[in-house]
Amino acid sequence: MSETQAVEYESLIDEVSAALDAGDEARLRDLLSDQEPAEIALLLESFPQERRATLWRHTGAEADAETLLHMSQDAAEQLAEDIGIEAIVEAADQLDATEIAELVEVLPEEVTEDLLAAMDSLRREQVEAVLSFAEDTAGRLMHRDTVAVRADATLSVVQRYLARLPDVPDNTDQLMVVTRDKRFVGVLGVLDVLRHPPETLVESVMVTDVETVTPDRSEHEVAIVFRDHDLLSLPVVDDGGILLGRVVAEDVMDILQWETERAILAHAGLDEDEDLFAPIYPAARARALWLGINLLTALLASWVIGLFEATIDRIVALAVLMPIVASMGGIAGSQTLSLAIRGLALGQIAGSNTPWLLKKEVSIGLLNGLLWALIVGLVAGYWFEDVEIGTVIGAALVINMLVAGFSGLLIPLLLKRMKIDPALSGAVILTTVTDVVGFMSFLGLATVFLL
């Protein structure tokens, strides 16, 4: 029994690092021997890429292939290259078809071809069957190795069958009940087999009113079904009612974890495959595009300011104050945007409640706009000893915060309708709007009323 050491990753990293520096192989093996594949994966990803292949060689052989599945795409791809194709092919031997398909998603194409070529034809067909479903769907996620029984069997037959099976998939909480032609009928809880007399028929204890999904459902939808119905496993059934496999809770926990990572990284224009310890050049390249997109929006804002050069030339205080209007609008808009992104992810925003929501967000923009306009107006008025400048900045602030509330909601709704992920591009578009409107309204009002 091991008291878990989940939060002591940081000290494990330090110890492994020290052992690696000292070349102490015995200590390394000792440190890595009882780590799970997911822990080894995280450990590998906590070292610079050039040290990972060395570390890999010190991990227990059994953990090998599964470890790759827990790594991000960039990291797994690079490691596969460093440790060589033969090692991957060998490691993949312990994986089932679903896991190999997952590996194929992650590995470079050359490696994939070698991997498929090294398999016997039955296994290759199984893997290709998994790959025939689209990425990130239930079909890719499901395991085919379900334990299935017939409705007209007795529980004692089921128990004898289970006892004779050489191997039962991990975390099997329920058995699938199917007809002779594999049509899904219901599920039989493992516990129910134990709790009823042996002569009971499966059909009299099985549950038929259960959730199922078709293989084309997205990972995200599968995760929602698990959460809402407190499931440990979920049968996957095709349109004709034939049982194809089951999705298990452990995979759903991985999906939910990736969703969190995606949420943390998306608004910086990064995806969850970004490797924290990647080498400098590829990492710099991966980030450059997002900086370029941002530069275009910054240049647009500058162009707007440029339209009012003559105004600024006469009243330099405007240059000092103008970032306030843009910045407050940006923050107010991002509050609405973040709530909208969550609401869309949860499925809360429908046609019938959008008008109410829009009214609410615009009203909040107006209320907070008025509040902060008063404060900013007073501060600016005192600072430059000019009531008119205070009035103009206050008015501009109200306009920008109204627009922020409006666009903070409408931008993500429009992006979703255009099938673009609002979590990724919503913030840039919103900032462009609040910058342009902020500078335009403040400098425009100043040009009209102060010159």
Added chain:
Amino acid sequence: MSETQAVEYESLIDEVSAALDAGDEARLRDLLSDQEPAEIALLLESFPQERRATLWRHTGAEADAETLLHMSQDAAEQLAEDIGIEAIVEAADQLDATEIAELVEVLPEEVTEDLLAAMDSLRREQVEAVLSFAEDTAGRLMHRDTVAVRADATLSVVQRYLARLPDVPDNTDQLMVVTRDKRFVGVLGVLDVLRHPPETLVESVMVTDVETVTPDRSEHEVAIVFRDHDLLSLPVVDDGGILLGRVVAEDVMDILQWETERAILAHAGLDEDEDLFAPIYPAARARALWLGINLLTALLASWVIGLFEATIDRIVALAVLMPIVASMGGIAGSQTLSLAIRGLALGQIAGSNTPWLLKKEVSIGLLNGLLWALIVGLVAGYWFEDVEIGTVIGAALVINMLVAGFSGLLIPLLLKRMKIDPALSGAVILTTVTDVVGFMSFLGLATVFLL
């Protein structure tokens, strides 16, 4: 068997809304009758607060109490007020001690007191035992109703015991093996009871090398243990080795979901309890503080610009270009910050790899700084037909992006050491740094070299 309708929340919302508008109670009952508590909770949260009490009255009575547990704090609190204390007390009757403690976290204090007063003393003691653990720990999360057996029993005894139990907790995948004095010894998979001969002793099939947690571990740590070890349940054991209860996968999925919501909302200064359909005034108030904090940082940036009023007065092009330097630094910094926040959440950043990481982030800042300095310098030089202005903005950009890489990593590390959540305040502090350094370097260099 019901083909799941997870993604059709939006259309369900529209249908419920139409039925509610038409006062069609039969249709409402029909729509809501086979929804799970988690689905009803989300549905309620997709309507403005004033309509929720009406909707609540149309939900099936069984779902009631659990529904409250799936709602965000603000929403649950308001609903409790609207439907009245008696309804809550009645609904809570179906909940176990762990769930009531969860409800207590969510409800206003007056309601809690009434709730506890209405219970018999045994139940109240159980609830108070749960509440004695800190919020968001394994102790709060665990369920006490574990099924425990002795190591020296035979499997047939276990099977008879299970058959006689009036009720076995949902999703029981393994039984706890304990000594006479409740000391935790190991776990016995339900499936293993079925797969071994009835005369086998528990001790010969139980697993003793299993993960356990103490009740003081945080929810986040518990979730990590589940993910890394592919668990469906996890025993909670006190320092003396006594079994206290177990955490189940369904609760971990909820935690992971909240972590995603938190990640989406944190950088806009909102928490996951923020209610999208809250009334305007409380929502505006909840957001005002964050706007105020941002105003302070914006005023600081303005003050920096103000230091260079005389410079801007002579070269107005500086006012046009200065937002570019601040904005590019902010974006570059937020890329590093987001990666650091994820790395800290995963436990990837340790003492031994921080220097390498800092070197990497600063180098990326330098590389991308040089790249974009060249481009921005050329654009600015052409635009204002002034090579010197192009040179100055390029130099300022390099400085700001270097600082962005450096502070994007160090700010979250420092915040974590100060026990402040970097996901919440990291972005504001970083933007303050990149704004101040951006304006200071650009206008400062311009003052020295261009005047």
